[in-house]
């Protein structure tokens with residue numbers, strides 16, 4: 001068991017909070033906390049106390065089961081056009097959108113529900129801010145999206161929550177005023193600048209940095225090297241080191257090779273009982289068995305911002321991946337704010353609303369900015 005001191009600062013409110021986090025192989029929980037001052041619009045008295053039960057070892061991916069079908073469905077190459085939908089498809093799609101209506105269509109209702117509460121934004125990266133592309137190193141976001149996210153962060157506390165390595169996702173986004181939670185939330189860092197481009201002052205000159213899986217780094221590096229060797233014989237396969245987790249990409253691999261590749265991956269991971277396999281959009285992910293995911297990262301960040309156990313916070317989480325479901329579920333359970341799933345096809349989800357693709361995400365974010373700061377107001381008030 002090791003103690004990690006974490007200093008948390010909110011660039012908007014100037015909140016500083018210091019918590020001591022005890023990290024063991026199988027559990028992560030906070031032990032002591034200094035109470036942060038209240039956040040504007042928030043109840044702020046959350047107290048920085050994170051209580052997370054001891055982890056249960058999560059199930060390994062069953063590579064002999066129906067995973068290929070779900071892998072295919074996770075990121076369909078061709079989405080049927082409306083004209084080619086069968087009556088059954090049509091009915092399924094309609095009933096899904098009835099339960100998960102477009103967040104654009106429901107914008108006014110969403111704003112109504114957030115009245116009097118502090119909106120906090122959580123955004124996934126791949127498939128949400130940037131379109132899905134074949135080469136993971138080329139998943140660039142558009143300049144228009146970058147400008148939109150920058151404006152958004154000047155209106156609401158905003159965090160990026162990604163499966164990517166934090167440095168890499170920062171490299172794509174390049175906005176220092178955001179919170180970044182990389183490696184599926186296992187690497188959280190606060191903003192280094194405020195929205196007004198001032199350097200944020202942190203308690204003891206430290207920025208928020210929370211890395212609950214740091215002891216896994218040597219193991220992750222070792223497994224990464226082994227996987228690089230293993231997949232060499234599979235054309236199109238790619239391994240990505242995401243620091244506290246690893247992605248093995250299937251997108252450019254012939255489907256007939258998927259099972260073999262999955263078996264190869266499993267043959268490496270089986271020697272590491274402290275690692276587990278999960279599945280994303282044409283990707284297998286290897287990560288520590290600690291009970292930490294995007295949902296826990298969301299709770300951690302809300303706590304850091306002073307909104308733990310608070311009735312006047314309204315978190316909005318937008319994501320497209322299975323791993324985002326952990327965050328959607330947390331919002332459902334807390335009955336706070338809501339999740340928005342980015343998908344063109346019906347999927348099982350804990351999200352309340354949907355958006356079809358990153359361009360719709362941008363429209364939604366722009367509408368939030370316009371609502372918070374109408375254009376006329378923004379001309380007189382530099383952000």
Ligand SMILES: O=P(O)(O)OC[C@H]1O[C@H](O[C@H]2O[C@H](CO)[C@@H](O)[C@H](O)[C@H]2O)[C@H](O)[C@@H](O)[C@@H]1O
Nearest residue numbers: 125126132133134136139162163247251281283
């Ligand atoms: O949590 P996210 O930000 O959505 O990251 C999840 C994974 O995203 C990336 O892979 C996905 O996007 C790639 C680029 O568009 C695509 O080629 C791949 O098939 C998708 O799975 C990233 O490369 C992974 O490491 C992340 O785990």
